[in-house]
Amino acid sequence: MRFHIISVISIFTFPTFATPATSKPALWQLQYPICPGPPGVYIVAPSAGKGLGVFAAHDLEIGDIVMRETPVIKIVPPKVAKGRPYPMSIVSKLVREEFEALSPDAQEEVLSLTYHASSAEKTNTDALGIIFRTNAYNTGDKVGLFPKIARINHACRPNTSYYWSEKLNKRIVYATRKIKAGEEFFVSYISLLLTQEERQKQLDRYGFTCHCEACTQEREAQQASDNRRTIIKKAFANFEPQLILEPPRSSKAKEQARKNAKASVQLAELVQEEGLADYYAKAYRIAAISHARVEDWQPAAIWANRGYELRYMEDPQSPNTLELYQLTSTFISNWESELRSRFST
Ligand SMILES: [Zn+2]
Structure with missing residues (x-):
């Protein structure tokens, strides 16, 4: 599951730029001299339809x-009850302090990010705070703004994912499927285990x-996709509660474990079928x-x-990686013992 929190994600509608008529830009269009990147x-x-993309x-x-990318601004968010939005006055103040210390170029990059605000917010809230709210990501126990990553648009079946490395002080975006030259990169801003309607609400x-490929399928395919995600x-x-390594004891528990093993393969296949890398x-x-x-x-x-x-x-x-390393080693050695005992009898 991602580390997104209620009010802190990215959007990239960038109305000041004309958009090309075709959904995939031709290679010459990719030479657009805005941000050459590494x-x-x-x-x-x-x-x-999305302004800019990567x-x-x-x-x-x-x-x-x-x-x-290293965050240009990183703040410790104020404490709020779970699911409650952050008080924008406090967020804006914290962001403004960090912003003032940036170089003029970095400031310009931050201010060029797009944002979404209600009309009331537009009149009585510091735009900088709203830019931050719209574009920032949970970053360990802080919230950080990554202006380059913020340019990556959302899709409900994305082709990249990302993680935060405390050690490197960087957020890292990587491909989760093969990507061809000229294809747009997408990440997800929300949980993807939701129906199309629920996703749009988020x-x-x-x-x-959202007009991503998953959201614009024919009705029947859409229904099938919604069912799979549900x-x-x-x-x-x-x-979740059954993922313990201790073997089942009672015959009833053993029977359940056998059913689970079968169902777990179906689950893995379903996640692949839905393409949720x-x-x-x-x-x-x-x-x-x-x-x-x-x-x-x-x-x-x-x-x-x-x-x-x-x-x-x-x-x-990451702890997840180390855990799976441990599990793989243990299961391989158990498999080897099983083979040895089979061939020695
Ligand atoms: Zn979508």
Whole structure:
């Protein structure tokens, strides 16, 4: 699950730029001289209906880094009850203090970001605070603004994901599927385990209607996609309390564990079918543990290893990665013991 919080995400409607008529810009259009970015990885250019977007300058493989960016502004958010928005007067004050210390170029970059505000907010709230609210991301226990990453548009079946590295003090965006030169990069600003209608409700507060490929499917395909996302969300919640390594004791618990192992494979397939790359590692971990509980070590080891590979790509040092490394090692050694005992009898 992402680290997004209620009021802190990005939108990028950039009405001051004319948008091209086609949804995919031609290669010559990618030479648009706005922000060249690090050589060879990405180009910022107009994106149909979205103002600006970030496009691949060459083909990328799964796991390739799109951007690494240090926050230009990082604040400790005021304490609020869960689900409540931050008081904007306090946020604005904290952001303004940080902003004043930036170089003129950095200030200009921050002010060039787009934002979404109600008409009341426009008259009585510091625009800088609203720019921050619209574009910033949860960053460890702080909230940070990353002006380059903020240019990446949203999609409900995105082709990139990101994580925060406390050690590097950077947010890192990487490809979660193969991306061709000229394709636009997308991330998700919201939880994706929601129906199209629920997703749009979440996105309303960022001031745009989502026209991504997942949101503009034919009615029947849309319904199927909604069903898959609803089932995946429920399955994740149902599996959660059952993800313990201790083997089941009673015959009833054993029977349930066998059913779970089967269902865990269906879940992994469903997440793949819906193309939700952000959730692959989570589903693979469930499949790994579910097979370990019935001591079916070969699939347990294979699923754990698949999850580990994805987590490693995301962040080699994260607790999730280390856990899957441990699980993979344990399951492989159990699988080896099983093979040894089978061949020695
Ligand atoms: Zn969408």
